[in-house]
Amino acid sequence: MTKSLAVQTRIPTWAEATSGIVAMLLAVQFLTGILLAFYYVPSVDHAYTSVSFIEKVVSSGSWLRALHHYGSQWLSLFVFLHVLRLFLSNAYAERNAQWIASVLLLGLVMAAGGTGYSLPWDARAFFSTRVAEGLVGGLPLAGGNARLWLLGGSQISTLTLSRLFALHVLVIPALIAGVIVWKRFHWSNVQRNAIGAGVVFVALALWSFKFHAPLGPSTTEMTADYLPRPGAQFLWLYESLKYLPGGLGSLFALVLPGIGLATLIFLKWLRHGRLIGSVILGAGALLIVGMTTASYLSDRKDPRLHQQAAQEEALRAAPFTPALLNFSNTNQAGGAPVLYIKWCANCHGANGEGAQQGPLRFPPLTGVGAKSRRTVDDIVGLLKKPEAYDLQPPMRSFSEKITEAEMKEIAEWVVKL
Amino acid sequence: MTDSHKPTRRSFLLVVPLGIFATIAGAAFRFLRPRISAATDRWLDVAPVNEITGSQPVGRKVVAEHIAGWAITTEAHNVFVLPARSNQVVSAICPHEGCEVLWEQQRNRFSCPCHESYFAADGARISGPSPRGLDQLPTRVQDGKLQVQYGLSHDEANRA
Numbered sequence: 001m002t003k004s005l006a007v008q009t010r011i012p013t014w015a016e017a018t019s020g021i022v023a024m025l026l027a028v029q030f031l032t033g034i035l036l037a038f039y040y041v042p043s044v045d046h047a048y049t050s051v052s053f054i055e056k057v058v059s060s061g062s063w064l065r066a067l068h069h070y071g072s073q074w075l076s077l078f079v080f081l082h083v084l085r086l087f088l089s090n091a092y093a094e095r096n097a098q099w100i101a102s103v104l105l106l107g108l109v110m111a112a113g114g115t116g117y118s119l120p121w122d123a124r125a126f127f128s129t130r131v132a133e134g135l136v137g138g139l140p141l142a143g144g145n146a147r148l149w150l151l152g153g154s155q156i157s158t159l160t161l162s163r164l165f166a167l168h169v170l171v172i173p174a175l176i177a178g179v180i181v182w183k184r185f186h187w188s189n190v191q192r193n194a195i196g197a198g199v200v201f202v203a204l205a206l207w208s209f210k211f212h213a214p215l216g217p218s219t220t221e222m223t224a225d226y227l228p229r230p231g232a233q234f235l236w237l238y239e240s241l242k243y244l245p246g247g248l249g250s251l252f253a254l255v256l257p258g259i260g261l262a263t264l265i266f267l268k269w270l271r272h273g274r275l276i277g278s279v280i281l282g283a284g285a286l287l288i289v290g291m292t293t294a295s296y297l298s299d300r301k302d303p304r305l306h307q308q309a310a311q312e313e314a315l316r317a318a319p320f321t322p323a324l325l326n327f328s329n330t331n332q333a334g335g336a337p338v339l340y341i342k343w344c345a346n347c348h349g350a351n352g353e354g355a356q357q358g359p360l361r362f363p364p365l366t367g368v369g370a371k372s373r374r375t376v377d378d379i380v381g382l383l384k385k386p387e388a389y390d391l392q393p394p395m396r397s398f399s400e401k402i403t404e405a406e407m408k409e410i411a412e413w414v415v416k417l
Numbered sequence: 418m419t420d421s422h423k424p425t426r427r428s429f430l431l432v433v434p435l436g437i438f439a440t441i442a443g444a445a446f447r448f449l450r451p452r453i454s455a456a457t458d459r460w461l462d463v464a465p466v467n468e469i470t471g472s473q474p475v476g477r478k479v480v481a482e483h484i485a486g487w488a489i490t491t492e493a494h495n496v497f498v499l500p501a502r503s504n505q506v507v508s509a510i511c512p513h514e515g516c517e518v519l520w521e522q523q524r525n526r527f528s529c530p531c532h533e534s535y536f537a538a539d540g541a542r543i544s545g546p547s548p549r550g551l552d553q554l555p556t557r558v559q560d561g562k563l564q565v566q567y568g569l570s571h572d573e574a575n576r577a
Contacts, residue, residue, distance in 0.1 A: 024437060031441050035448055039486070046487070053487035059447035067441075190430060198433040205440065320487075328480045328493030341491075 018082035020193025032068040042165035047121035069213035076233035101183035115168040122216040127228035138250030239295035369415035379411035481567040507551040
């Protein structure tokens with residue numbers, strides 16, 4: 001004990017404020033998360049619409065969502081700094097329970113960020129889910145099964161979104177709450193912690209006023225050239241994966257951090273604990289700072305990303321389009337049949353008027369029946385094989401989605417427009 | 418700093434968590450404020466006028482769109498055309514607690530299955546807990562079709 005005290009590093013006293021800042025950021029995440037759940041719907045057909053509603057329509061929605069989004073990034077940073085501070089003050093040896101709680105918290109906060117990224121179900125979320133799928137699936141031995149369990153099936157579906165939602169809003173917060181209840185944060189100096197937390201909150205609140213949380217195009221609207229980028233707390237991983245041969249991604253992204261965190265937890269009982277801890281935290285900090293900087297530098301001058309940002313800004317300025325839910329099994333006289341509303345109206349408009357969404361142009365259907373060759377059978381043929389009519393994606397074949405009789409019902413209405 | 422000053426300093430620092438909570442609570446109040454679930458005030462077809470014959474009320478469904486936050490829902494609603502009142506259209510929703518009334522042909526009255534309110538063929542209240550007769554909907558005839566608005570006006574009447 002005396003020996004460990006002897007090697008204790010001098011750290012600035014204001015660094016003690018990390019406890020208060022982490023506690024404040026956690027409280028902000030819980031509060032804003034609860035509020036977002038009042039509108040959010042974890043289903044692939046409505047997740048994007050409900051997030052877009054929060055972002056564009058609900059008062060204070062954009063700010064609360066930005067607090068949650070950037071708060072999670074700041075939280076990752078401050079939990080890491082907190083762990084670093086505890087390590088430097090020898091907490092792993094002297095206040096072991098608090099040390100273990102903080103390392104667990106670091107892992108849980110990263111997991112919360114990882115699962116949260118999928119929830120808006122925009123293009124960015126979709127790719128984040130894809131990458132998570134690949135990383136989990138690439139794990140040695142258990143990869144195949146872990147992937148199936150994460151996805152809830154053999155491919156990404158609405159079940160996957162439900163699972164990530166349950167993990168993000170129930171399982172992980174419960175574990176975080178458990179860790180905090182188990183070992184409350186140590187307030188060595190109330191004044192410094194309170195002031196630190198207050199200053200960081202004001203900074204986060206202003207930041208969230210100035211910068212919107214990103215919301216990319218929906219998965220149905222995204223184009224093939226979309227360039228996904230993760231949140232700030234995962235940029236180091238994103239950049240590193242560029243340089244790693246495919247098979248090593250899972251080892252690097254999941255196994256290595258897992259071993260690192262486990263080693264930190266058991267640091268007290270390891271011989272040369274201080275050296276091992278210094279290597280893990282030092283290498284981690286170096287990797288994160290280096291790779292995040294590299295990623296920033298390589299993206300900064302990419303004109304495609306600037307163009308993409310401009311497109312997202314245009315998308316944000318576009319008016320909110322509500323989802324159509326049909327609870328009546330009768331059709332309004334002259335109105336669109338339920339099948340049309342379900343499969344066609346999102347792109348071609350509720351009354352076949354057509355639409356423009358970003359770079360995509362969805363042609364109006366009004367007047368198609370005026371062309372003599374566009375009979376009901378001809379439109380059914382088009383729905384089966386749009387490529388034979390020189391139509392481009394996202395217009396796709398409906399052969400596997402609806403029956404021929406259903407296509408006919410749609411066609412009979414469309415032809416009269 | 419003496420010990421006697423410490424409690425004041427400590428309680429002053431409560432300003433920080435309280436301030437943060439109040440800021441978010443203020444935004445939360447705006448965020449959660451209920452939105453009026455309005456029906457669009459489109460004219461909805463009930464039936465061609467020449468299909469309404471006889472003196473008995475005729476039950477029909479109209480499909481109205483309601484704006485509910487991020488969704489527009491399409492819902493069918495039961496209405497009755499009242500030939501006894503020159504084809505005025507009333508909602509089937511009982512003004513008492515919102516159950517749907519039925520037309521009893523034999524007894525020439527509407528009855529509510531929930532709390533036994535009864536209404537005459539012209540929609541006027543006969544007996545039971547309902548505070549008033551069946552609610553009338555704005556009605557018009559356009560191109561030989563009887564049309565109603567099942568919109569804000571009706572939702573408001575229900576809340577009244």
